[in-house]
Amino acid sequence: MTRPPLWMKIRIRNEEHKFGLWLPLFLLLPLAFVILIILSPLIILGLIIFWDSGWSEWALKVLWAAIVSFWTMRGLEVDVRTGEQNVYISVV
C-alpha cells in the first residue's frame, strides 16, 4: 500500500523575490478528519436531502476522487526555470 505524501516543497524565485515553503501535508489529514467529524451531521443531512437528485452520489464520488488523487501525489515533481526565474514544486 502506498503511503500518503508527507511534505510539499514549494520554491519560487525571480530577479526580485525569493520564496520557499515546506508545507506539512501530514497535518492536513488529521485536520480534514476532525472537520469531517464535526460537520458529519450536516453532511449526512445534505446527502439524504439531495439523494434523489443524484447530486449526493456525485459529491461522494468527487470526495473519493480527491482523496485518491491526494494519496497518489507522492513523487510529483515540477521544476521550471529560465534565466533567473524558477518554480519548483515537489511532493515527498
Place this chain on the structure above:
Amino acid sequence: MGESQKKILEMLAQGKINVEDAHRLLSAVGAEEGGSTGNKNTVKNDIGALANKVMEGRKYLRVTVTPGEGGTEGKGNLFQDGNVGRVNVKVPLSLIRAGIKLTSLIPADALDKANSALHEKGINFDVRNIKQEDIESLIEALGDMEVDIDGGKGEKVKVYVE
C-alpha cells in the same frame, strides 16, 4: 548469440537492468544452454523476477524540456518572448491513473463540448467511450512510449516513463 542474450543486452543498454542483473541472467542462460532441468527452472524464475522488477520500477512519467544554447537567456516570462525554459516534470503513474478516472465525474454536457471541440479539430473521438479497461491498457502502454523531439534551435523535448 541467442535471442535471450540479445534481449538481456538490450535491457542493459536501455538502462532497465543493471550490470549485475545482466551478468546473473547471462550466466543463467549460459547454464541453460549447458542443459540441466534445474538450471532451466532457475532461468525461468530469474526472467520472471526480472520482468516484475522492470514493471515495478516504472513509476513515473517524466517530461523534460532542455533549451538550446542561450535558450534560458533573455527577458520576459517563461516560454514567452522567445524564451525556452528548462522544464523537468515527474508525475507518478498512480496519479495519472487517478486523474484519468476523474473523467467519469465530468458532467455529460461538458463531455459533449469536449467532443465537439475535438471534432472541430478533426479528431473523431468520443471521450464518453473511455472504459476502465481502456485506462489500464493506456497506462500499461505508457511504459513503452518514448517521445524525443529535437527543435531547430537546439531545444529538446523528452517524454518517457521511468
